Amino acid sequence: MQLSLKPALLAKIYEVEDFAAAQELYHSKGWTDGLPVVPPTEAAVAACLEWAGMPPDQLIGIEPVRAQPISAEKLAINAVMAGCLPMHFPVVVAAWQGMMQEEFLLHGVTASTGGCAIFVILNGPIRREIGANPTFNALGNSDRATAVIGRALRLALINLMDVRPGGIDRSTLGHPGKFSYCVAEDEEDTTWEPLSVVRGIPSGASAVTVMAAMAPRQIMNEWTREPKEILETFAAEMRANQRHYSIHGGNYAIVIAKQLRDHIEAAGWTKRDIAEFIYERARVRRSEWADVGKGAVVRDRGESVYTALAGPDHLLVVAAGGPAGGFGAVVPPWLGDKTKAVTVAIGACVDCAPGKG
Amino acid sequence: MTLRVLDPTNEARTVGGQPAARPASLRGKTVGFISNGKEGTKGYFAHLERLLRTELGVANVAWCTKSNYSAPADAHIVDEIKHWHAVVAGVGD
Numbered sequence: 001m002q003l004s005l006k007p008a009l010l011a012k013i014y015e016v017e018d019f020a021a022a023q024e025l026y027h028s029k030g031w032t033d034g035l036p037v038v039p040p041t042e043a044a045v046a047a048c049l050e051w052a053g054m055p056p057d058q059l060i061g062i063e064p065v066r067a068q069p070i071s072a073e074k075l076a077i078n079a080v081m082a083g084c085l086p087m088h089f090p091v092v093v094a095a096w097q098g099m100m101q102e103e104f105l106l107h108g109v110t111a112s113t114g115g116c117a118i119f120v121i122l123n124g125p126i127r128r129e130i131g132a133n134p135t136f137n138a139l140g141n142s143d144r145a146t147a148v149i150g151r152a153l154r155l156a157l158i159n160l161m162d163v164r165p166g167g168i169d170r171s172t173l174g175h176p177g178k179f180s181y182c183v184a185e186d187e188e189d190t191t192w193e194p195l196s197v198v199r200g201i202p203s204g205a206s207a208v209t210v211m212a213a214m215a216p217r218q219i220m221n222e223w224t225r226e227p228k229e230i231l232e233t234f235a236a237e238m239r240a241n242q243r244h245y246s247i248h249g250g251n252y253a254i255v256i257a258k259q260l261r262d263h264i265e266a267a268g269w270t271k272r273d274i275a276e277f278i279y280e281r282a283r284v285r286r287s288e289w290a291d292v293g294k295g296a297v298v299r300d301r302g303e304s305v306y307t308a309l310a311g312p313d314h315l316l317v318v319a320a321g322g323p324a325g326g327f328g329a330v331v332p333p334w335l336g337d338k339t340k341a342v343t344v345a346i347g348a349c350v351d352c353a354p355g356k357g
Numbered sequence: 358m359t360l361r362v363l364d365p366t367n368e369a370r371t372v373g374g375q376p377a378a379r380p381a382s383l384r385g386k387t388v389g390f391i392s393n394g395k396e397g398t399k400g401y402f403a404h405l406e407r408l409l410r411t412e413l414g415v416a417n418v419a420w421c422t423k424s425n426y427s428a429p430a431d432a433h434i435v436d437e438i439k440h441w442h443a444v445v446a447g448v449g450d
Contacts, residue, residue, distance in 0.1 A: 011365075012364040012368060014363075015359055016359070016360050016362060017360075018359075026362075026365075039360050039362045040365065041363070045363055065429055074367060081365060105428060109427075160365075160366070162367075335427065338425060338427050
């Protein structure tokens with residue numbers, strides 16, 4: 001008799017005839033995002049757990065509002081369904097650890113009519129290890145790793161937190177990032193510090209940043225090399241978001257692609273310089289709401305000034321995108337500062353950090 | 358070829374609270390409103406209060422507003438619920 005040293009998986013098992021039958025089972029039970037899934041077999045799930053060094057019942061965290069426990073095995077099942085390989089799984093775990101921090105407000109983020117998605121930014125050596133592509137089509141279908149990692153977060157929300165459209169998910173519109181919304185930063189082709197380092201993670205460590213975000217708003221300015229002019233275009237898009245969507249300040253991300261990045265870097269601007277400039281420029285008066293049909297809520301506070309950022313630190317500057325084209329993107333927050341972006345080192349124990357009671 | 362596949366749902370999910378017993382009548386009772394604080398809730402709850410008082414004989418209506426419309430009700434509001442016979446809460450836009 002041969003004894004297995006691997007701990008047994010705990011999830012209920014279904015036997016299906018073939019791949020097609022597996023698809024119908026998962027779709028019929030509401031376990032997918034509408035796309036086909038990779039059947040989560042015991043071997044595939046066990047491989048994820050083994051790669052991460054986690055037993056099936058390891059608690060990844062407890063969602064703070066509805067007190068739902070998230071186990072390593074259940075997260076691995078959803079990761080496999082999304083198409084993750086074992087090497088992707090630690091990123092999914094870290095992202096979920098970030099999402100379950102109280103300041104992220106996961107329940108509000110996923111239940112809101114606002115319809116945001118979880119925007120994920122990868123930093124550190126793991127980007128290259130898993131083959132993430134931070135260049136061409138960075139915010140789209142750029143590569144396998146970012147596609148499946150972003151999708152794994154959504155499938156786990158659907159299956160572990162019942163975040164289904166019309167269920168917990170009350171989104172009026174949602175946006176395409178709810179399928180997958182993950183980007184790797186182009187650390188090799190910039191002089192700037194990685195986002196994770198800016199946000200306090202030691203240099204050289206792999207990390208994931210999660211942010212509750214609306215769809216990206218693309219900007220274009222190919223007619224200047226002056227950093228202030230380039231960044232004014234980003235700030236204008238943020239002001240537009242404040243007028244048209246939400247006036248309240250929160251974490252915004254801006255993604256700056258190579259062509260514009262080169263101009264800004266050549267002038268010696270750091271991410272801090274960018275954030276300070278944007279902080280000063282991205283602000284509107286409440287009276288501007290009247291220009292866009294929202295005069296009813298201006299009331300007697302027309303002269304009040306609203307900054308898109310509570311401070312420069314609230315801007316997430318990300319270097320990513322293909323080599324040509326004067327493009328960038330503003331990724332707005334779901335709703336002001338009700339949720340905060342969270343950065344987590346991959347493989348670290350989030351709740352073991354000093355100060356966590 | 359038969360495949361053995363795993364259940365992706367949270368089989369360990371915790372059971373939420375159970376609904377309180379329904380009052381047979383609201384006459385003479387106190388009803389609490391928990392507003393999420395959005396603009397549209399003012400008119401809605403004001404109308405609901407009129408209906409409760411005039412048509413169902415409710416004696417008192419207590420209004421509470423959450424400090425964050427996307428988060429659970431504040432602890433002091435939850436604490437207040439035990440003084441009410443019924444509560445109306447939910448999304449309001």
